Amino acid sequence: MSSARVIVVGGGISGLAAAWELSQRLPGAHIRVLDASDRPGGKLRLASIAGQRIDVGAESMLARRPEAVGLVEEIGAADLLTHPATTAANVWSRGRLHPLPKGTLMGVPGVVETARGLLTDDEVDRAAHEEPWTGGPLEDDVAVGDYVGARLGSAVVDRLVEPLLGGVYAGHARRLSLQACVPGLFEVARSGGSLTAAARAAAAAGAANPAPVFAGVVGGMGRFAELLVDALRARGVEVCSGVIARELRRRSGRGWTMVTGPRPAPESIDADAVVLAVPATPTSRLLGEHAPEAAEELAGIEYASMAIVTLAVAREGLGELPGSGFLVPPVDGRGIKASTFSSAKWPWVDQLSDEAFFVRASVGRADEEADLQRPDEELVRLAAREVSEALGRTLPPVLDAQVQRWGGGLPQYAVGHRARVARVRASVADLPGLEVAGAAYDGVGIPACIASGRTAAEAVATHLTGAGEEG
Structure with missing residues (x-):
């Protein structure tokens, strides 16, 4: 399928990762990335401040997942990998800074006593007396805050879980999915185990792993995006900025047509396959005619x-x-x-x-x-x-x-998010040569987005090579 034409809609890290994977699996294919913004990279972005280029979006990546660090290495930038000089964080609450208790699992303390000061004596005592979830082991998804609050008290949610979840999702613990946002705690909840014991176990496992938790790139995560775009262009991938994908049409034979450009002068681009790596709302709009069930589910993601x-x-x-x-x-x-x-x-x-x-x-x-x-x-x-x-x-x-x-x-990964994503994928599966990727599905962090993009690209490549063999 060296003559295959693939469109990737979205120039954030998910779309760029998808294009990179496609360039490896389909050498010689015509791969085009359509990005609506003024420059590719999405939330990996640099700006000039006091005469220096610095990140104004994501500024670090989880290093204990391999996808992001691995991609940096693949594009020949391993020498730029760096790690924080300090990760000692604090919580500003009740009028002063408190050290974030060590050994927490998304705010759940492994040793409740370490939260004293940030929590009052009564709140520490409540958290130390962990209560069972009403009804026994959890069966269905619930909100993180509802579950942790019922077992350890609302103060643990308000002073510890909320700020940590807010830092990742800019959301609220009592609305975010336990299953999707803190899967480690969800598995504990399904077994009816202790949350604080789970936090201690996670802390012990982390302490036994000498690898740094976080990583960055000298010059910023925005530089990582720029280097990835350079590497893509060196492979012949066309990366286009300022291009809005307005409409997706099914071709009468096999493949797709993407309509772009201003409404008075639209441009149609034919492709054998498409990866939609944009947020849920534009993906919903593009899928409306072809996968109404997926479009409806995606429209519900806030x-x-x-x-x-x-x-x-x-x-x-x-x-x-x-x-x-x-x-x-x-x-x-x-x-x-x-x-x-x-x-x-x-x-x-x-x-x-x-x-x-x-x-x-x-x-x-x-x-x-x-x-x-x-x-x-x-x-x-x-x-x-x-x-x-x-x-x-x-x-x-x-x-x-x-x-x-x-x-x-x-x-926002609301309660039931995993089930929603499963329904989206089941609906999209009926559209050969079309895949979805991005932060709306399986994680908002850089490694998760890279994994999402590369998985979608792998599926597209498999479809195209299989279609070629059948033809």
């Missing part, structure tokens, strides 16, 4: 909007900073939900400037878009003020700042 505020503050007078940053529980009513001391966390960022120290803060959670309506200048002032309050001292002057808004950036 998304959270957020913004990353990056501050370049003067190093002079900054003083020592505690660890790599802090998380903020929603219950405390702050405007920001987390802050990262980027120059302290990443050695390559620290070396960018002798004058500027980079700090970032995130704003916005699901159904809490009010703060995002503020102009950039107000979000910069909010971030500087609240990071100062958390530190207990005023940050040095802000030399430069940037606000990166991610509208509808993070899918």
